[in-house]
Amino acid sequence: xxxxxxxxxxxxxxxxxxIVDEVYQMRSDALLMIARLFDQALFVGDPGQLDPFSTxxxxxxxxxxxxxxxxxxxxxxxxxxxxxxxxxxxxxxxxPSAADLVSAAFYPHTGFRAxxxxxTRRLTFATTGMRSPLDQTVDLAARAGWALHxxxxxxxxxxxxxxxxxxxxxxxxxxxxxxxxxxxxxxxxRALQTSDIxxxxxxxxxxxxxxxxxxxxxxxxxxxxxxxxxLQGREYAITIVLHPLSGRRDATSFHLEAGRLCVLTSRHRxxxxxxxRSGIDHLLDNHPSxxxxxxxxxxxxxxxxxxxxxxxxxxxxxxxxx
Numbered sequence: 016x017x018x019x020x021x022x023x024x025x026x027x028x029x030x031x032x033x034i035v036d037e038v039y040q041m042r043s044d045a046l047l048m049i050a051r052l053f054d055q056a057l058f059v060g061d062p063g064q065l066d067p068f069s070t071x072x073x074x075x076x077x078x079x080x081x082x083x084x085x086x087x088x089x090x091x092x093x094x095x096x097x098x099x100x101x102x103x104x105x106x107x108x109x110x111p112s113a114a115d116l117v118s119a120a121f122y123p124h125t126g127f128r129a130x131x132x133x134x135t136r137r138l139t140f141a142t143t144g145m146r147s148p149l150d151q152t153v154d155l156a157a158r159a160g161w162a163l164h165x166x167x168x169x170x171x172x173x174x175x176x177x178x179x180x181x182x183x184x185x186x187x188x189x190x191x192x193x194x195x196x197x198x199x200x201x202x203x204x205r206a207l208q209t210s211d212i213x214x215x216x217x218x219x220x221x222x223x224x225x226x227x228x229x230x231x232x233x234x235x236x237x238x239x240x241x242x243x244x245x246l247q248g249r250e251y252a253i254t255i256v257l258h259p260l261s262g263r264r265d266a267t268s269f270h271l272e273a274g275r276l277c278v279l280t281s282r283h284r285x286x287x288x289x290x291x292r293s294g295i296d297h298l299l300d301n302h303p304s305x306x307x308x309x310x311x312x313x314x315x316x317x318x319x320x321x322x323x324x325x326x327x328x329x330x331x332x333x334x335x336x337x
Contacts, residue, residue, distance in 0.1 A: 023048035031055065035087070037248065042067040043090040044083035060088060063121040063317075064247055065274040105130040108250045108284055112160025120325040121277040123317055131199060138253075138285045139204070141193035148337040149188045155333055156253070156286035157194075163330040166337050168294040171262035174224050178262065181290045181337065182214045182255045183228055186238055189253065196252050196285055209237030211252035215279040216242055217259035217270060225257075243278040254283040258291035260323065266302035271319035276326060289330055296331075299324055 019041060033053035035041065038060035067086055076082040092098060106114050107130040114129035138157040144150025148164070156162035164185060166178060186209075194207035216222045225240045239251070256279045259270040269275075280287055303320060 019045040019049050022052060025052060029053070032057070034059065036060070038087050040065060040067055040247075041087040042083050043085045043087050046087035046090070058088060058091070062088070062125065063274065063277050065244060065272070065278060102127075104128065107131070109281060110136050110160055110283075110285060113281065113283065113287065116161075116326065116329050117277065117281045120322045120329075121273055121281075121317055135199055136285055137197040139195050139197070141195065142191075144188075144192065148335050149184055150192075152185060152288060152335045153188050153192065153194075155335060156288050159333050160286050161330060161333040162286070162288045163334045164288060164290045164337055165334050166261075166290070166292045168292055169262060170264050171292070173218055174221055175257075175262050175292070176224075178257055178290050178292065179221070179225050179228065182225060182257055183232070183235065185255050185288055185290070186212050186214065187232070187235060190234065194253075198284065207252060209235055210239075212255065213239040213241070213246060213249070213251040213253075213282060214255045214257070215246050215282065216240070216257045217275060217279075218242065221257060243275045246282055247278045249282060250284060251282055252285050254279070254287050256280060256287060256289045258289055258295065260295045260298055261291040263298060266298055266320070266323075268319070271323060273317050273319040273322040276319075276323060280326060293336075295323075295327055299327070 019035075023045075030053040033049075033056040035046075035056055035058045038058040039062055040060070067084055076084060092100075102125050104127050106117075106127050109117060109129055110131060111129040111133045114127065118126045118128070140153075140157065144154055152162045152164045164181060166181065171178070189207060189212065190209065195204045196207055196211070197204045214222075214225055216225070219242055222240050222242055229235050229238060229240065239246070239249075259275060259279075260266060263270060280289070299320065
């Protein structure tokens with residue numbers, strides 16, 4: 016078991032089979048480096064999440080047949096259209112409250128359903144709340160599987176201290192009220208631990224700021240805080256998401272990317288709580304998708320602007336104003 020980059024250094028070995036995981040994140044040049052090492056391969060991946068990325072500008076290759084930023088899957092299917100493709104119709108991570116939304120918003124052509132029933136998973140609390148916005152947020156998340164903790168509208172810098180503290184306060188409130196998760200793995204219930212909670216952000220400096228605050232809260236040590244890129248492939252009981260468009264003046268292609276929002280809103284087994292400033296709906300209306308169209312590049316579905324609208328429309332029914 017090794018990464019493609021490490022396998023590329025193998026000189027004197029050959030395998031009959033290879034299993035390539037997260038293949039939609041693999042660039043085509045990475046596949047080229049290891050293709051000589053095996054006769055057959057099984058590729059496993061998620062088409063709705065983050066695409067391959069690079070730390071250098073790649074505009075010069077867009078639309079060219081040898082574009083290294085094409086995913087390994089895209090190149091394989093383009094060169095071998097008869098390759099068998101098997102879709103997995105069931106998600107065992109997402110509960111029914113999330114599977115329908117995530118499927119419709121990010122997988123319009125390859126839908127799926129939850130593997131559990133609505134009564135299989137529950138989130139309960141040992142103590143009642145104080146009717147504060149924080150308590151209303153966690154109570155709503157426990158009932159519906161979703162909650163939008165909405166802060167007052169304001170344009171902010173990329174690091175928004177108020178929003179960052181809100182994500183931590185929500186996590187602390189879940190633990191203070193002694194949340195218990197019930198599911199197919201623990202039907203009798205299991206006390207929520209810090210390791211069961213993740214806080215997701217769009218940028219590394221946002222994650223770093225929240226991590227710095229958490230160091231002064233010993234009772235919260237163990238909560239994972241990271242970007243969508245690093246959270247991809249992982250799962251938690253509850254995720255708290257700092258919305259990529261919160262407090263922004265514009266909606267860039269980075270912040271509108273469907274895969275980024277898909278990762279952030281699909282890591283949970285019980286509930287997802289989104290923290291955002293009011294006004295994202297107006298931001299989306301004022302910044303429709305204007306990505307350039309390139310010859311030789313297949314249109315990407317779903318469109319990030321449309322996916323954001325779909326998710327926001329759902330969250331608006333689960334809003335708690337802070």
